Amino acid sequence: MTEHMINSDNTSLGIELGSTRIKAVLIGPDKTPLATGNYDWENQYIDGVWTYSLEDIWEGMRGSYADLKASVRDTYHVELHKIGALGISGMMHGYLAFNAESQLLTPFRTWRNTFTEEASSKLSEKFDFNIPQRWSIAHLYQAILNGEDHLPDLQHLTTLAGYVHWQLTGE
Numbered sequence: 001m002t003e004h005m006i007n008s009d010n011t012s013l014g015i016e017l018g019s020t021r022i023k024a025v026l027i028g029p030d031k032t033p034l035a036t037g038n039y040d041w042e043n044q045y046i047d048g049v050w051t052y053s054l055e056d057i058w059e060g061m062r063g064s065y066a067d068l069k070a071s072v073r074d075t076y077h078v079e080l081h082k083i084g085a086l087g088i089s090g091m092m093h094g095y096l097a098f099n100a101e102s103q104l105l106t107p108f109r110t111w112r113n114t115f116t117e118e119a120s121s122k123l124s125e126k127f128d129f130n131i132p133q134r135w136s137i138a139h140l141y142q143a144i145l146n147g148e149d150h151l152p153d154l155q156h157l158t159t160l161a162g163y164v165h166w167q168l169t170g171e
Contacts, residue, residue: 002076009084017090017160022060024068035075037068043110050112090161095139098156105150109139116142
């Protein structure tokens with residue numbers, strides 16, 4: 001009974017990419033948490049930018065899911081083979097800039113970066129709405145104000161959650 005419930009179309013897996021930990025939670029058909037998994041990670045300050053590498057993102061995703069699978073195995077004595085639905089959540093701010101060939105143009109700029117004060121101020125004034133420094137649009141506009149070299153090749157801009165979704169689904 002437990003194996004069928006765990007491996008049913010009615011379970012949901014949620015993965016949240018936080019600033020210091022990636023968390024995975026398996027929810028049962030009755031919306032009760034069945035198991036969790038974690039992976040600790042930390043962004044790096046490289047050349048004046050708070051960042052994670054793309055490799056770190058995938059290592060963390062694999063690590064949190066492996067920890068969740070181990071939790072299912074240890075708790076229920078069954079192997080997790082199937083889930084019904086998957087949801088990804090992550091830092092909803094930041095700057096992942098890609099070219100037409102899906103190559104990252106500049107290191108991932110996380111929400112922790114606070115070098116977008118000029119852009120934030122100008123955008124807030126222009127739109128008569130508070131645009132925080134961490135928002136993706138502030139990062140993009142700051143890159144424009146700085147005349148950054150990668151901009152002529154910019155084809156696609158996204159956040160961490162958007163990047164993971166894009167890579168998993170192609171959309």
